[in-house]
Amino acid sequence: xxxxQAYRFALDPTPRQERVLRSHAGAARFAWNWxxxxxRDRYDAEGKWWSGIELHRLWNQVxxxxxxxxxxxxxxxxxxxxxxxxxDRALRExxxxxxxxxxxxxxxxxxxxxxxxxxxxFRFGSGVMRCSGRMVTLPRMGAIATHESTRKLARRLENGTxxxxxxxxxxxxxxxxxxxTVQVDRDIPGRHAxxxxxxxxxxGVRTLLTAVDDRGAVIEIDGPKSLGAGLxxxxxxxxxxxxxxxxxxxxxxxxxxLARHHARITNVRADALHKATSMLAARYEIVVVEDLNVLGMxxxxxxxxxxxxxxxxxxxxxxxxxxxxxxxxxxTAGRWYxxxxxxxxxxxxxxxxxxxxxxxxxxxxxxxxxxxxNAARNLLVLAASxxxxxxxxxxxxxxxxxxxxPAKQEPGATPGVEDRDRRRASDGRxxxxxxxxxARVTGxx
Numbered sequence: 097x098x099x100x101q102a103y104r105f106a107l108d109p110t111p112r113q114e115r116v117l118r119s120h121a122g123a124a125r126f127a128w129n130w131x132x133x134x135x136r137d138r139y140d141a142e143g144k145w146w147s148g149i150e151l152h153r154l155w156n157q158v159x160x161x162x163x164x165x166x167x168x169x170x171x172x173x174x175x176x177x178x179x180x181x182x183x184d185r186a187l188r189e190x191x192x193x194x195x196x197x198x199x200x201x202x203x204x205x206x207x208x209x210x211x212x213x214x215x216x217x218f219r220f221g222s223g224v225m226r227c228s229g230r231m232v233t234l235p236r237m238g239a240i241a242t243h244e245s246t247r248k249l250a251r252r253l254e255n256g257t258x259x260x261x262x263x264x265x266x267x268x269x270x271x272x273x274x275x276x277t278v279q280v281d282r283d284i285p286g287r288h289a290x291x292x293x294x295x296x297x298x299x300g301v302r303t304l305l306t307a308v309d310d311r312g313a314v315i316e317i318d319g320p321k322s323l324g325a326g327l328x329x330x331x332x333x334x335x336x337x338x339x340x341x342x343x344x345x346x347x348x349x350x351x352x353x354l355a356r357h358h359a360r361i362t363n364v365r366a367d368a369l370h371k372a373t374s375m376l377a378a379r380y381e382i383v384v385v386e387d388l389n390v391l392g393m394x395x396x397x398x399x400x401x402x403x404x405x406x407x408x409x410x411x412x413x414x415x416x417x418x419x420x421x422x423x424x425x426x427x428t429a430g431r432w433y434x435x436x437x438x439x440x441x442x443x444x445x446x447x448x449x450x451x452x453x454x455x456x457x458x459x460x461x462x463x464x465x466x467x468x469x470n471a472a473r474n475l476l477v478l479a480a481s482x483x484x485x486x487x488x489x490x491x492x493x494x495x496x497x498x499x500x501x502p503a504k505q506e507p508g509a510t511p512g513v514e515d516r517d518r519r520r521a522s523d524g525r526x527x528x529x530x531x532x533x534x535a536r537v538t539g540x541x
Contacts, residue, residue: 097284099421100261100277105232106243107265107272113240117216117265117272120236123171124218125209127155127179132206135187148184152177172236178219178262201391217266225260225276226253232274234263240274249276257281269355288381288423295380296475298435298468299388299411301402302454304372306468308476309380314469317372322364323405326357333357369411377418384427384475385412386435399451429478439463440473 109117134154135145146154155176159168168176186206192198223235227246231239252258261277295309304319323330333354340347376383393403412428419426429435436456437446444460449467456463456470465473 097282098279099282100279101282102275102277103246103249104273104275105227105246107232107274108241108243109272113237114272116237117267120171120175120218120265121216121267122211123168124175124179125211125214125216127176128183129208130155131180131183132208135183145187148181151180151183155180172220172223174220174222174235175218178221182219215266217264219262219264221262225263227276234265234274242274249278252278252280269359270352271359282421284421285423290379291381293380294382294384294476294479295376296384296472296477296479297376297415298471298475299386299406299408300468301399301406303468304368304406305411306466306472307376308469308472310476310479314472316468317368319406320364320368321402321405322361322368323401326361330354330357330361365405365407366410369407369414373411373414373418377415377422377424381422381424382427382479383415383419383424384429384478385415386429386433386471386475387431389431427478429475433478435471435474436467438470438474440465440470440477 107117131146131151134151139145159165183206189198190203190205193200193203220235224233225235226233227242228250229247230242230245232242232246233239249258253260258278258280261279264275264277266273266275293310295307295315297305297307299305304317305315307315307317309315333350337347337350337354340350388408390403390408394400396403416426434445437449439445439456439458439461441458441463442461444458446459449456454467456465456467458464463470
């Protein structure tokens with residue numbers, strides 16, 4: 097199976113090579129600003145802007161006649177081409193976001209880039225790009241040493257099971273990285289190593305994740321909480337940087353120390369997420385997670401920092417492609433699925449459950465269980481039926497329409513269960529959700 101994935105290596109350039117890397121990053125930044133200015137001028141005159149190909153043709157005409165652009169030959173032509181392509185993609189995404197076609201937050205119009213205020217990055221789309229040992233070869237730069245061995249990618253290139261599509265060079269804090277986008281012939285097994293195994297995962301801020309598998313085992317992985325652990329030093333470095341005079345050498349040194357600390361926080365968090373998700377994807381065939389409203393949770397000023405430090409979206413993204421590599425399946429429960437409010441023993445659902453209550457206590461069956469463990473057990477039930485049916489519990493799911501509660505819509509629901517649920521609702525008791533789940537499991541089987 098051919099998949100597209102990235103291999104990233106930390107570079108160890110010489111001082112001369114680092115100057116060349118910074119020069120290429122400046123050329124990419126200049127190409128972006130030049131193309132954006134040309135697009136704005138044309139839009140003011142004609143009501144439309146240049147495409148990426150048109151910008152490249154216009155650049156080829158101007159660079160040979162403008163004396164101020166005599167330096168263009170010092171860099172690879174791919175730097176300018178890829179900058180124009182990035183600008184064209186940004187303009188198209190802006191239009192799609194404004195028209196409501198693009199999902200996610202609303203994007204603004206592309207802005208000009210300034211040295212020191214944007215990320216140093218450029219990309220090669222063609223040319224000599226290879227790696228061997230602790231060395232990578234890039235166009236116009238030659239061989240550059242790396243901090244780590246590149247044998248994982250080099251072996252695939254030698255065997256002919258991988259092909260480099262592009263190489264992106266970027267600087268994070270004090271270190272330069274190269275990321276190869278590679279098309280790999282990945283050996284996907286015909287079946288999972290443990291077929292039939294399933295696990296329900298509840299993501300949280302106190303623990304990185306709480307999981308319950310089909311055998312009843314509870315797995316709790318404590319997160320590093322890298323932002324919370326490094327917050328004191330982060331504040332100290334931020335204050336030290338703000339007290340330095342703008343444009344001075346001391347301010348640049350203080351900003352570099354602050355950037356290194358930010359990079360360390362990011363790396364610690366990513367390392368913990370990769371280890372946890374790799375273990376779950378290799379051990380279980382079916383993984384069930386929740387579709388959390390992260391943006392809504394970030395609006396809570398008391399939880400925003402801890403939610404951002406947990407990186408719920410990154411964990412779900414890692415599980416998505418890692419389960420596919422292991423011939424597994426990722427099931428996403430609906431955003432309004434009451435996994436925390438529903439009793440995993442009898443199915444009784446509470447009308448409300450504050451975040452301060454970390455222990456779930458059922459009034460119907462007297463079950464006392466950890467809040468996260470109870471949610472993970474409820475998510476595990478969806479492994480047999482799938483999240484799509486697990487969300488179709490009828491009109492009682494939030495947000496529901498005004499008026500009387502409509503009848504349930506799952507296939508296989510028995511009328512006797514529906515009548516009993518209506519009687520419970522008329523008595524003022526919360527409607528349990530376990531009956532609908534049991535009906536969906538029976539229908540799926």
